Amino acid sequence: MAKPKHSRPEPKNTLQGTRILGRIGGRPAIFFKSKKAGGILTLESAGERTIAQLAELDPRVRSIAAQPFSLDVSTGRLYTSREALAEARGERNSLEARHRDYTPDLLLELVNGLKPAVEVKDPRYPGDALYKAKLAKAHLLLKMRGQSLLTIYFRYQEASPLVHNAELLSRIQHADSPTRDLDELAYRIDRALGSDETELAKLLPALGIGIREAGLLVLHGLLSADLRSNTLDANARVRAAGGSLDHLQLLLLDEVQA
Structure with a gap:
């Protein structure tokens, strides 16, 4: 049976x-x-x-x-x-x-x-x-x-800046904790940029870091960029964020009400 x-x-x-x-x-x-x-x-x-x-x-x-x-x-x-x-x-x-x-x-x-x-x-x-x-x-x-x-x-498009940046920064979040002195990097950014903006590739030599570490500066509020419109790469235009994380407010939450 x-x-x-x-x-x-x-x-x-x-x-x-x-x-x-x-x-x-x-x-x-x-x-x-x-x-x-x-x-x-x-x-x-x-x-x-x-x-x-x-x-x-x-x-x-x-x-x-x-x-x-x-x-x-x-x-x-x-x-x-x-x-x-x-x-x-x-x-x-x-x-x-x-x-x-x-x-x-x-x-x-x-x-x-x-x-x-x-x-x-x-x-x-x-x-x-x-x-x-x-x-x-x-x-x-x-x-x-x-x-x-x-x-x-939301229309998912793999090559769009927003999708690319969301994937990149979420991966960095789960990487090892930074060993860099973020206070020192913030000081160097302020000296190099002031209130101006520049391409990331032009800023990195003054900071003594490579492009792979640049995402940490965005996550920790040292640098800001237009993450909706520009891919976070060597050509991205950045400015000093001064500790603000406003550039990471990427969800449209204005309609949320009590």
């Missing part, structure tokens, strides 16, 4: 919040190591990863979570675990998941205490009428709970 076949358990590293990732549309999950998440974020697209990287860099963001909850837009009930969501679906006459269940891509906790849920959307694919109606209901229900739902329209 043949032994019954058992389905394989889902690998633990593809479980995230209330969703099972790694098999959505046949696409593999995308992983990002995040200090603000306290571990590995499991994401669904390269665009989501870039937004998570920008949140990691943004000094206004205290913590990050992926697929943090699911909201039933028909009842207003919110589920924070996959098991609770599955149990609720089992009690319905039909699953209706596409009509009823909304799961944000990210949840950010900001230093001002606000906790916006984030939907990352490619502007080329805004979604059909059903999706838009569900998103509108989710927005209203979350607002009633005192929470914002922020839709970030």
